[in-house]
Amino acid sequence: MSKKNIAILAGGDSSEAVISFKSAQQLADVIDRSLYNPYTIFIKGAEWTVKQDGVQDISIDKNDFSFQQNGQKVTFDCALMVIHGTPGENGILPAYFDLIRLPYTGCRTFTSALTFDKYATKKYLEDEGVDMARGYMFRKGQQIDTQALVEELGLPMFVKPNASGSSFGVTKVKGADQLQAAIDTAFTEGDSILIEECITGIELGNGLIKTPSKALVFPVTEIVPKKEFFDYEAKYTSGMSEEITPARISEEVTERVQELSSHIYDVLGCRGIVRVDYIYSNDKLYFIEINTIPGMSPASIVPKQVEAMGLQLRDVLTLEIEDAIARF
Known part of the structure; x- marks a missing residue:
């Protein structure tokens, strides 16, 4: 039985890229090589490249997610999704793989989004x-009545990005005077934030x-x-x-x-x-x-x-x- 080619997708465009690399490295180490040929694919913006030891990076052809090596076209049987954050965890890459009909691990496009x-x-x-903890979602540009939030949710409270992982941009607010700074920090990770009571x-x-x-x-x-x-x-x-x-x-x-x-x-x-x-x-x-x-x-x-x-x-x-x- 021939081995299946597996693309291990790492990187991404969020603060979590460094964690993604560590995850991808571990999976490349433990994957069953009697069944699979793993290739680590680094995705950053429009740059999609195959990373191989001792070999120059090779660009991925986005038309069908393939690449050329030694005059041969290499295609994949499955994409192993290890990109935390955008564009992996939020449904963008799943939608792409749905379009080109390439199997991928993890949730489908809607569930990911x-x-x-x-x-x-x-x-x-x-x-x-x-x-669930009581809380509110706010989008960038909205007026936020910090005093009313403190009165309703009490202190301490959590302020976090609405769409982010690895606890980037999360603050445990203990005093009302810290709330605005926490809001500003959370907005550095995205356009919407959550403010929740502390359980x-x-x-x-x-x-x-x-x-x-x-x-x-x-x-x-x-x-x-x-x-x-x-x-x-x-x-x-x-x-x-x-x-x-x-x-x-x-x-x-x-x-x-x-x-x-x-x-x-x-x-x-x-x-x-x-x-x-x-x-x-x-x-x-x-x-x-x-x-x-x-x-x-x-x-x-x-x-x-x-x-x-x-x-x-x-x-x-x-x-x-x-x-x-x-x-x-």
Whole structure:
């Protein structure tokens, strides 16, 4: 049986490009090379290039996502999406692959666009009885009555970009005098922001993948940041957070988390590996966000959950790739 060519897509046009590279590197290392020929494709703006050790970068032909090497045309059987942020996680690249009819991992175009917008996702899940922090969305140029927000939501509160990941631009506001600066910071990451009440509790993350033949809901991870909250530094700096898998919660709460993650996955129409984040407070699970292209670097949560489940990341990756190809 001939091996399938897999394009591992890395980079992107957001602050998360550096995390994307680390994720792509790990997946290139663990992918089953008895089944696949992996190629890392770097995407930055209009530059789409094949990165190979000891070989000059080769441009991708965007007409059919192919490239020429040694006089031969190389095409792909599947694109492995590892671009956090735009244009991968927000649906732009999925739409392109839909147009050229190339299988790709992860969520379809609509689900990617929907889930990248935190406010839209919350509105979508409202009717499902999912508990969420109270908050408001604002677009750039809107007048924001900071005093009214403090009175209604209380302090501390969170200000975050509405469409961004890896906790870039997120501020935990403790005083009313800090709110405007936090708003300005969040707007550096995009044109809309969320301002939400602060729910105090245990932060939890739960990864999963569901295919027509198999559902893998991974163990739950408890996240204990050494800082005020799980910001970029806490996520990606060694020793800045403690990530405990399985989480120090009861079996009953663990089951509730996993069942809710599975339900949210289905309601949103997800595909591939995702991670759902919560705050557990006063016996309620508050949905924070869903990551449809979660970090897959050695420091990331999902690979640790896969290991804790007694599985090999290589095999879970194979499941995701083969499902993407079979269902396209």
